[in-house]
Amino acid sequence: xxxxxxxxxxxxxxxxxxxxxxxxxxxxxxxxxxxxxxxxxxxxxxxxxxxxxxxxxxxxxxxxxxxxxxxxxxxxxxxxxxxxxxxxxxxxxxxxxxxxxxxxxxxxxxxxxxxxxxxxxxxxxxxxxxxxxxxxxxxxxxxxxxxxxxxxxxxxxxxxxxxxxxxxxxxxxxxxxxxxxxxxxxxxxxxxxxxxxxxxxxxxxxxxxxxxxxxxxxxxxxxxxxxxxxxxxxxxxxxxxxxxxxxxxxxxx
Numbered sequence: 001x002x003x004x005x006x007x008x009x010x011x012x013x014x015x016x017x018x019x020x021x022x023x024x025x026x027x028x029x030x031x032x033x034x035x036x037x038x039x040x041x042x043x044x045x046x047x048x049x050x051x052x053x054x055x056x057x058x059x060x061x062x063x064x065x066x067x068x069x070x071x072x073x074x075x076x077x078x079x080x081x082x083x084x085x086x087x088x089x090x091x092x093x094x095x096x097x098x099x100x101x102x103x104x105x106x107x108x109x110x111x112x113x114x115x116x117x118x119x120x121x122x123x124x125x126x127x128x129x130x131x132x133x134x135x136x137x138x139x140x141x142x143x144x145x146x147x148x149x150x151x152x153x154x155x156x157x158x159x160x161x162x163x164x165x166x167x168x169x170x171x172x173x174x175x176x177x178x179x180x181x182x183x184x185x186x187x188x189x190x191x192x193x194x195x196x197x198x199x200x201x202x203x204x205x206x207x208x209x210x211x212x213x214x215x216x217x218x219x220x221x222x223x224x225x226x227x228x229x230x231x232x233x234x235x236x237x238x239x240x241x242x243x244x245x246x247x248x249x250x251x252x253x
Contacts, residue, residue, distance in 0.1 A: 021092050022120035026109045039124045044077040046087030046127055053078055053086040054103035061099050085130040137246040149245060159221050167216040168238035179228035188231050190222040225249045
């Protein structure tokens with residue numbers, strides 16, 4: 001549907017915004033909770049099987065006793081159909097309710113769960129893009145605008161290359177957050193290159209750099225990480241401003 005999704009407005013469900021939010025999400029009976037992205041108001045779910053926003057039908061909200069309630073508004077999670085991912089989003093549910101629907105013929109269900117679970121997502125982290133088995137994520141605090149990284153992830157001779165449209169990086173460093181211990185961090189080796197430096201070692205990338213990625217972009221190279229692991233990349237711009245974003249390896253399935 002080229003990113004355009006029919007908006008179904010069947011009422012709104014209030015949520016308790018005094019606590020963090022976390023969901024159990026199942027698609028076709030399989031746990032896909034890994035692909036949720038939440039803030040204080042919205043749940044966004046973007047399964048890698050969707051390269052554009054899915055078609056929805058049979059949207060139902062019920063309590064644990066099976067009583068039907070007014071379903072929330074469900075809309076497309078990705079407003080840009082040119083980005084290689086799609087999803088759905090809606091306002092937070094109350095505890096004790098289950099939202100079910102069909103998305104491109106797949107049965108999907110959402111239910112709130114204890115936000116203290118170790119695999120619950122970090123709040124206010126949004127999906128910038130998804131390429132070649134990796135997510136690029138940004139932390140966007142409430143009340144701020146989403147910065148544009150212009151990112152892209154490319155496999156490179158057994159390593160990983162990340163292009164970001166942030167010129168004149170003074171420095172870049174990274175830490176690894178293993179999926180098994182997400183609250184711990186350890187230093188992670190990464191190389192920062194300009195376009196000219198990249199092309200000296202990788203002349204075969206001439207077409208991509210000059211015609212697609214940009215001569216003013218910055219390029220980061222590192223060793224592949226394990227599925228579900230995340231690296232946090234912190235950069236300092238020529239203006240003196242600091243910025244950070246995340247690169248996450250998707251599960252192999």
